[in-house]
Amino acid sequence: MLAGVESFAQRGYxxxxxxDIASSAGMSPAALYVHFPSKAALLFAISRSGHEQALNLVQEAAESTDSPVEAMREIVERFVAWHARRHTVARVVQYELGALPEREYEIVADLRRGIERIVRDLVARGVEEGVFTATDPGTxxxxxxxxxxxxxxxxxxxxRKTPALLGKExxxxxxxxxxxAQS
Amino acid sequence: MLAGVESFAQRGYxxxxxxDIASSAGMSPAALYVHFPSKAALLFAISRSGHEQALNLVQEAAESTDSPVEAMREIVERFVAWHARRHTVARVVQYELGALPEREYEIVADLRRGIERIVRDLVARGVEEGVFTATDPGTxxxxxxxxxxxxxxxxxxxxRKTPALLGKExxxxxxxxxxxAQS
DNA sequence: GGGGATTGTAAGCGAGCGCTTAGCGCGGAT
DNA sequence: ATCCGCGCTAAGCGCTCGCTTACAATCCCC
Incomplete structure (x- = not known):
């Protein structure tokens, strides 16, 4: 899987x-098929695991405090830092969606909708409480x-910047x- | 070229x-090679033209007024509206960079640096004039x-939103x- | 210490790829 | 009236792709 992440991130699926994947893993091409039934199944395993990480990250950040402002700060800091620190996985997660077979795509699309929903609801709550200004929470x-x-x-x-610092900014x-209100 | 844009945007280069490209253009595969020496050359023609459009857009917006605030508003409005209205071209421009051969990549990378430079300089000028707050203009x-x-x-x-409306938001x-300062 | 599962290899199949070749019809300059 | 060259097609070449097959080494449980 690591060899797959590296290869997909660098060259695209x-x-x-x-x-490529086999030699990056120090194996023969046939060895891949002991672990994954197809190249697409390997992509799916990587994409699903990455999306689950991202969703968990956002979920935990959202639940870490009751203040919408602080929750949003946590979400952005962690979400951005993850995309920087794990930028190879993140590239596969964000840019190889279209290469997934339809059924597998629907599964990760669900995870993505979960992430979007958490952020949208948080914006809406912040607007209700008067701490955010936004004409359209979805946008x-x-x-x-x-x-x-x-x-x-x-x-x-x-x-030049560390993932953590970038997250803060x-x-x-x-x-x-x-x-x-304040910042 | 239109058939290439459509195909590259939908499936990736x-x-x-x-x-695919030939049949989308209503031609035989060999006919492509009358107009472009290779599939990569077609991608380059599309990518260059798209990047030139985007650069011109940003350049004109930046020069449309002396006020950094208004110039930035114009840049974002036009840049965002372009990415929405021309999202098929934009997808090829933004996501197929890595498929370009090295020499061709360098040419479009120059155009990209041009766009980034205009925005970075404008942010820096706004900070100097005290109308923007930013710890790091590059970021x-x-x-x-x-x-x-x-x-x-x-x-x-x-x-649901038109490109123009999205640009405004x-x-x-x-x-x-x-x-x-104000907004 | 025998035997099935696990994890690997070498070799190669059929398909589809980018691209080339040979040649054809037709519009426009002479 | 002729002929050149542009834009195109049918056919197919050589290669690499994803994946399969047949088989070997190693691990682990009893």
């Missing part, structure tokens, strides 16, 4: 051959998530974007 | 065959661009993110 939630998702595209191990930016 | 600029780029990932023709969000 369709440009990666089973021979605002998507904008917040976009900030994190896009980190996977450009972050590299040579980036993006947390600030997101709260200001939501018109959080 | 590597999953698209020359036969803030990337965050602003992320908002626009990620629109290409999720926007579809069935989305994102313009507001971006200005608040940058701590613009």
């Amino acid at each position: 369709h440009a990666t051959t089973t021979r 605002a939630a998507r904008a917040v998530l976009s900030l994190g998702i896009d980190v996977a595209r450009w972050y590299t191990d040579r980036s 993006y947390g600030q930016l997101a709260l200001r974007m939501l018109g959080a | 590597h999953a698209t065959t020359t036969r 803030a600029a990337r965050a602003v661009l992320s908002l626009g780029i990620d629109v290409a990932r999720w926007y579809t023709d069935r989305s 994102y313009g507001q969000l971006a200005l608040r993110m940058l701590g613009a």
Whole structure:
């Protein structure tokens, strides 16, 4: 699976051959098929596990406090830091969705909807309580998530900022974007 | 080229065959090679043209006014609206970069750096003039661009908001993110 | 210490890939 | 009236792809 993550992240799913993955894992191509029935099944295993990590991350952050402002800060900090620290997995998670077979796609799409729902509901609650300003919670939630998702595209191990620091900065930016009272 | 855009956007470059493109264009596969020397050359033509459009867009918006706040609003509005309205081209532009041969990649990477530079310089100028609040212009600029780029990932023709309306909303969000005085 | 499961290998099959070749019809310059 | 060259097609080449088959080594339980 690690060899798959590395290969898919670097070249993309369709440009990666089973021979690439095998040699990166120090095995013969046939050995892959002992562990996964197909190349697509390997992608699904990686994508599902990554999405579950991301969902758990967001869920735990959301439940860590009752204050919408602090909950949102936690979500963005952890979500952004995860996309930076684990940017290889994150790239597969975010950019190889379209390569999943339909049934498998629906399963990870459910996980994605779960993430979006948590953030959207939190924005809505913040607006109700008067601590956020947002004309449309759906759009605002998507904008917040976009900030994190896009980190996977450009972050590299040579980036100057640590994942934790980047998370802090993006947390600030997101709260200001939501018109959080103080920040 | 239109058939190429459609195919690359839908399936991704590597999953698209020359036969896909040809049949989408109503031609035989060999006919492609009258117009482009290779599949990669077609991708490059699409990617370059798309990047030039985006750069021009941002350049014109930046020069449309002397006020950093208004210039930034124009940039985000137009950049976001473009990624929504032209989301098929935008997807190829944003997600198929890695499929370009090295020399061709460098050419579009230059265009990308041009876009980033305009936004970064504008943020820096706004901070100097005291109308923006940003600890790091580079990070803030990337965050602003992320908002626009990620629109290409999720926007579809069935989305409820028009590109223009989405641009307006994102313009507001971006200005608040940058701590613009009024908004 | 015998035997089934587990984890691997070498070799290669059938399919589909990017691209080439040989040649054809037709519009426009001479 | 002729002929050139542009835009195209039918056919197919050579190669690499995902995956399968037949078989070997090792582990672990009794």
